[in-house]
Amino acid sequence: MNKKDVDVDTILYLAHPQSDGALSKSALQALTAAKELSSQMGMDLAVALLGEDVQSAADSIADCGASKFLGVSGAPYAQARYATDAAAIEALCRAAEPAIVICGSSSRFNRVLPGVASRLGGYADLQATAIGQSEGKPSIGRWYYRQRIRAQLVREQRPWFIALEPGNHEAYSSAGGSATVEAVSPPEPASRTTVEGLQKPAGDAQTVRPDAELLFVAGTGWTKKQADGEIHIEEAESIILDTLSKTDASLGGTKSLVDVSGEGQAVLSFMTHLNQVGQTGAIPRHPKGLATCCHGEEPHVVGWRFINERRAVNIDGNCGWAHGKADVLYVADAFEVMRKVNALLESQ
Numbered sequence: 001m002n003k004k005d006v007d008v009d010t011i012l013y014l015a016h017p018q019s020d021g022a023l024s025k026s027a028l029q030a031l032t033a034a035k036e037l038s039s040q041m042g043m044d045l046a047v048a049l050l051g052e053d054v055q056s057a058a059d060s061i062a063d064c065g066a067s068k069f070l071g072v073s074g075a076p077y078a079q080a081r082y083a084t085d086a087a088a089i090e091a092l093c094r095a096a097e098p099a100i101v102i103c104g105s106s107s108r109f110n111r112v113l114p115g116v117a118s119r120l121g122g123y124a125d126l127q128a129t130a131i132g133q134s135e136g137k138p139s140i141g142r143w144y145y146r147q148r149i150r151a152q153l154v155r156e157q158r159p160w161f162i163a164l165e166p167g168n169h170e171a172y173s174s175a176g177g178s179a180t181v182e183a184v185s186p187p188e189p190a191s192r193t194t195v196e197g198l199q200k201p202a203g204d205a206q207t208v209r210p211d212a213e214l215l216f217v218a219g220t221g222w223t224k225k226q227a228d229g230e231i232h233i234e235e236a237e238s239i240i241l242d243t244l245s246k247t248d249a250s251l252g253g254t255k256s257l258v259d260v261s262g263e264g265q266a267v268l269s270f271m272t273h274l275n276q277v278g279q280t281g282a283i284p285r286h287p288k289g290l291a292t293c294c295h296g297e298e299p300h301v302v303g304w305r306f307i308n309e310r311r312a313v314n315i316d317g318n319c320g321w322a323h324g325k326a327d328v329l330y331v332a333d334a335f336e337v338m339r340k341v342n343a344l345l346e347s348q
């Protein structure tokens with residue numbers, strides 16, 4: 001694809017419907033960003049959808065101001081598969097000839113966009129946290145070094161694929177309408193992958209919940225000998241799961257706790273490396289956080305940098321949280337505190 005003039009070109013909004021046919025919240029947030037950029041830059045907005053059936057998704061955003069809706073649909077596009085997704089997105093881009101392609105981050109798109117950008121001679125930036133303009137040119141914001149350095153980037157390569165992380169724009173909302181979708185037919189790619197089905201944990205086993213109001217962190221204290229000289233893993237598990245189900249909190253863990261899980265020691269069975277918060281773990285964003293049986297060491301607490309209100313429960317009044325890292329430290333036994341909290345939540 002030829003390099004195009006930035007100022008008079010098309011922004012292609014790219015999305016795939018979820019299994020219920022609707023667009024995800026993150027996809028709708030990316031649409032808001034694409035719309036804002038198109039009006040700021042005076043660029044045309046077009047929509048490209050891929051999925052088994054894209055009509056209801058197109059109808060749900062029919063009034064978004066797009067000049068056209070393009071769609072690749074059919075059974076091969078029902079689920080993520082590199083060969084078919086790459087062929088579909090390439091064909092959609094060749095049809096729309098965009099300067100910029102904006103989508104919400106999803107594992108499906110993040111996997112395939114760099115390859116498609118390479119095929120089209122463009123460039124892909126994943127994990128953008130802002131889309132705007134800098135000195136009259138489209139730009140993105142993103143973090144480096146685990147959110148220590150924030151950069152604003154402008155690129156010359158076109159098409160420029162931008163995958164926007166969730167939570168940075170309002171989700172586009174609309175009463176819907178009726179969209180005319182122009183069908184695009186990619187050449188059938190040589191694919192050796194057959195998707196036989198999906199295996200995933202049950203919904204209630206999902207403990208990482210980015211949209212939750214509360215981050216509930218468990219530290220290794222839950223797995224250590226308590227005042228009676230015994231370990232109480234089963235009770236710890238049931239208290240924590242009870243708290244999670246009553247609060248819909250997202251579960252975080254310390255590195256020490258997720259590491260002992262990996263070593264096959266007495267551990268909380270539902271805790272994995274995906275739950276780890278900190279310097280070498282995740283840096284989640286929740287309005288509130290409660291740390292329990294967690295010492296509050298710096299490499300853990302740096303993962304709390306975007307948690308607005310921080311509280312901790314620790315039997316040690318001199319733990320790391322006491323040194324200005326928490327707004328409130330309850331010097332108490334977390335088993336007792338959380339049992340009481342659960343009972344209060346139950347009675348509400």
Ligand SMILES: Cc1cc2nc3c(=O)[nH]c(=O)nc-3n(C[C@H](O)[C@H](O)[C@H](O)COP(=O)(O)OP(=O)(O)OC[C@H]3O[C@@H](n4cnc5c(N)ncnc54)[C@H](O)[C@@H]3O)c2cc1C
Binds near residue numbers: 221333
């Ligand atoms: C390079 C590097 C990177 C690291 N990255 C990370 C990271 O990303 N994330 C991370 O978490 N750590 C990280 N660490 C490790 C970090 O420094 C700490 O070792 C770790 O966070 C400690 O975990 P913890 O608080 O669960 O365990 P501990 O330090 O053992 O603390 C357990 C706490 O539980 C309390 N406790 C025990 N029983 C009770 C009870 N009944 N009620 C209340 N409190 C109780 C104890 O008082 C104690 O404070 C990193 C370290 C290094 C060197």
